[in-house]
Amino acid sequence: MSNHTTVTTFLLLGFPSVHHQEYLIAITFLASYAAILVGNLLIIALIFSDRDLYRPMYFFLCNLSSLEIFITTSIIPKAVGSLLMSSKTISYQACMTQCYFYSLLGSIEFILLAVMSYDRYAAICYPLQYPMLMNSRLCLQLLLGSWCAGFLFTIVPTVLVVRLPFCSANHIDHFFCDSMLLIKLSCAETQTVELVSFMTSFIILFGSLIMTAVSYLYIIKTILRLPSTSSRNKAFSTCSSHFTIVILGYGSCIFLYVRPSIQCVSYNKAVALINTLVTPLMSPFIFSLRNQQMKDALKITFFSSG
Template sequence: MEEKNSTQVHMFLLLGFPALANLRVLFSIVFLLTYILTVLENVVIIALIKTNCELYKPMYFFLGHLSFIDIWYISVTIPKFLANFIAEDGSISFVGCMTQLFFFSAFICTECVLLSAMAYDRFVAICQPLRYPVMMTYQICIYLVVVSWFSGFTVALIKISFISQLKFCGHHVINHFFCDISPVLNLACTDMSLAEMVDFVLALFILLVPLFITIVSYLLIIMTILHIPNTHSKKKAFSTCSSHLTVVTIFFSAALFIYARPKKIDPFDLNKLVSAVYTIVTPVLNPFIYCLRNQEVKRALKKALCDRTGISKVSRCIPSAQMQG
C-alpha cells in the first residue's frame, strides 16, 4: 500500500455515535449510570462469593473472575468514551489507543477461555458427579484461571506487537467509540496484510477453540440430562447451567460476528452496535442473569442483606484445601 502522507499520525479521532449528538446530555447520563451499575453489581457478585461459604464452589470461583473481567474491560472503553462524548472531543493519542486496544483485547480473550472453563466445570458436575470433587479441585480451578489469563494476555500482546508496528498517516478518524482492531487496521498506510492475517488467525484460535470446548461440553450435558428419568431432576440439572449457557450465547454470537472474519468486509456502523452488546450490555446483564436464574446466589444475596453478622461467620466455614462440589 502506498503511503498517504509522510507524517506519522500521533493522534486519532474517535467518531463515536454522531447520531446521538443532539441527545448528548441524556445519553451521557444513560452511559454513566450503566457504567456505575455494571461496576457495582459485579463488585456485589465478587463480594458475595468471597464472603459466603455456600458459594465456595468452582462454578462461583470462575464467576468471580468473570465479574472481575467485566469490571475491567468495560472500564477500558466507557470512561474514555464518556469523557470524549461529554467534552465533544473524540481525540485519543496513539499510545492511548494502543493501550486501550491491548487491554480490551486481553480481557475479551481471557473471558473467551474462562467461559469454556466454566462450561467444562458444568460438564463435570452433571456428567461426572461422583468424580467432581477429584476433577475440580481448588488447584485445578486455579490452573484453569491462570491459563485463561495467560492465554488472553499473550494473544493480545502478539496482536498489538504487529499492529503497533504499522505506520498511520493521513486519515486519522476511527469510525468507532473505542480503539478496536478492525477500524484501527483500516487507517494504516503501510502494508497491513501480515498484521491482519495474524489478527484473524489468533481471533479464530482464541474464539473457536473455547467455543468448541463449550459446544462439546453442552452437547454431552444435554445428552446426560435427556437420560435422566425424573422430570424434576432434569429441570434441576439444566438450571445449574442455564445461566452460563445464556451468557455464552450472547457473548460468542457478538464476538464471532466482529472478530472471526476478514476485516475488509466490516460494516462499521453495524460493528459499533454489535460491539456495544459485549462491551456494555453483556457486562451489565451478566450479574442479573446469574442472580435471577441461580437460587444459591439469590439466597446468598438475601442473607447478606438480612444477616449483618454473616461476614464474621464466613471465615470459620470456608475450606482452605479444596472447594466444595
C-alpha cells in the same frame, strides 16, 4: 516506527449520526457503567462472604465478574469523556493501550467461559468424582492458563498493529480504539496484520466455542438420561445462566471480529455496545436471578437482620 508514524493522536468520532444526542448517550453510558460496577462487585462480595459459595463454579464466576468490570472500564470512561467534551482525541499511546487491554481481557473471558463449561460438564456428568476432579489446585491452574493463553494470543497481533505506520488519517469511526479500524487507517500494506488478527480471533473464539459446545453436548446427553423431571430441571438450572452469557458473548464477538473486512460501521457499533455494555450489565442479574444459591445468598445478606 518513529520514521513513519506522524500521527500522535486519534479522533474518536463516536456517534456522529446522533451528534445532538451525545449528552443523553453519555448519561446512558455512565448509568450503565455504574450499574455494571455495582452488580458485578455485589456478585464478588457475595461469593467472598458466603462459605456455601466456596465452590469451583463460583470461583470462576467471581473471576468472570472481575473481567466484566475490567473490560468495561477499559472502554466506557474514555467514551463518556469523549461524548461530554468537545475534544474527542485520544493519544497514540493511550489508543494502543486501550486496544491491547480490550483484546486481552476479551480473549481471557472467552477462554474462561470454556473453562466454566468444562466445570459444569464435570459437575453433571461425574458428580461423585467432581470434588476430586475440580480441586482447588486445578481451578487455579485453569485460571492461570486462561490468562496465559489470552496473553499469548493477543500479544502478536497487538505488536504488529503497534508497528504499523500511521501517516495522516486519524479519524476512528467508533467510540473506542478497535484494532480492525486501526489497521484500516495505516498507510502501509496490512494484509499480513489482517490475516494474523483474523486467525488469532478465529482460534480464540471458535476454539473456546467448540470446547463449550462439546461440553454442553455431553451435559445435555447426561441430563436427558436422568430418571425424574425434577432432576432434569435442577441440572438444567445449574447451566442456564452460563449458557445465556455464552450465547450473548459469542454471538456479538463472532459478528464483530471473525470477518476478513469491515462491512457496516453502524452495525459494528451496535454489536460492540452489546459486548461492552449489555452483556456485562445483564450478567449479574442472569447469574443471581437464575441461580438458587445466589438468590439464597442475597436473601441472607440483605434480609438476615430482619
